[in-house]
Amino acid sequence: MNNLHTLSIKEARDGLDSKKFSSVELTKTCLERTKTVEPKINAYVTVTEEAALRMAKKADELLKNGDLNPLLGIPVGVKDNYCTKDIRTTAASKVLDNFIPPYDASVWDRVKQQGAVLVGKTNMDAWAHGSSTETSDYGATKNPWDTTKLPGGSSGGSGATVAADEVIYSLGSETAGSIRQPASWCGIVGFKPTYGRTSRYGIIAMGSSLDCPGPMTKTVEDSAIVMNSIAGNDPHDATSSEKNVPDYTSYLGKSIRGMKIGYSNDYFEGVDSGVVETVKKAMNKLEELGATIIEVKLFEPKYAIAVYTIIQRSEVSSNLARYDGIRYGDGRDRFEEEAKRRIMLGTYALSSGYYDAYYLKAEKVRTVIINDFNTAFEKVDLIVGPTSPSTALPVGSSKDHPMFGEMADVLVEPSSIAGLPGINVPCGFSKGLPVGLQFIGPQFREGLVFTAGYAYEQVTEWHKRKPDLQSLNK
């Protein structure tokens, strides 16, 4: 087999445009790779082989006609909470086992209109409720770096397909960590836009004040390329921003000399020593590049856990109320434990007599957290730190742990609650597993985040390492 599946979007674009290979060849390679590794990884709910080949053929025709779309003809994995018209969409829950959406999610539609090639719908925690991808009703996804470990979640399938080169890039979504944390555990680039920067229309809703669709890619440049295509106002989503979308690729290659980057000691509390060491080395690299690393005092992340738990579960209880088995899907009996737990807690928090104590209180603390970040951003341009307190945890770690996700995502929850943009870039390894570095920026300063992420990536080789799937025993 050739190496086409290992390409980045940029490399695939160059190859397709210069006619070194066709979209069909590129797609067939990704499909072959998928068939080979899937028994070990289980990163898809549905592989769409027929649709992929059809789309690739169409892309090749468009390429012949000189079409110049950045994502044309390039194989992509799409998280199974994006509605894809006429293609089964389950949110990894048996409730939607037979659901065939009659419309496309806006973000997917933008990519599809460019002539993207859909390889499959990627696995996730059911309803995106989790940070492991092992709460999927379709089996756990395994981490390509070590199949006894989890890929993270909830966009674990999207993360694993990119890390294992089953696709050239994937689309994921983040409510609090669901892009950045699996990106960290899978050693890839995960980008969470500012809330409202990308449309939520057609994304099966989890937390409506938190959900952010975003790219999961092999490089920072690829992430900026995808963001150029998917960001922007959508009349179908009343919470989507009307702000102009800049060319995110124009932020790549800018120097970070003089940039003030803050870190908080609280964000290193309780973090694995191997992760701390690796992230601190990465921060030294930033100083070598001319950035000034400054300590800042941020609101302790532990409060964000409580805020997020209440807000998310409250919004979940409302969003999952529509699954009554009447208009679509099977009945509520098909909800598994995690979904039921979250619906229950949310229902309680919103119920009469408890709304003020729980939901309203959480929203007020949320405002405190937002103000806290605003204060910090008066002193620094960006915030840096570890994305996750650990490297990938073993399969089974999330069982019977009602707040597993919230604890695992402690370092990314505050920025999610505040609607801030953030990126995970691979920054090394600890005991053979990827370690992720995160940058957080002020709202709508995606460009700044890309500048820093790219500057770091370009003086390191982490993003060029690939997992050795041949040697895995399980």
Add this chain to the structure above:
Amino acid sequence: MIQAKTNHLTEDDVRHIAKLARLHLTEEEVKKFQKQLSSVLDYIEILNEVDTSNVGIPPQIIGKENTFRNDETSPSFPQKGALKNASKKKDGYFVADAVFYE
């Protein structure tokens, strides 16, 4: 294994919430959720440590207000598409359980 420090919720509370949420729980699940949900509520107590007395109505996350569209008609979703995934349909309608019984 999470042990609840206090009993925020009783098993009756759990049954009541399940009814509100239209979820059917087995007795085993009621017991399990009583412990697990109570332990989560234990953790949430931490919010009381934060002074929010000066915080007014929380604003929308990115400051959006009153998103309107023009009052223009456009083709709506075709009936066939809307019914496509329904488990029970009749004469172009969804079939649901009766709310009122004779």
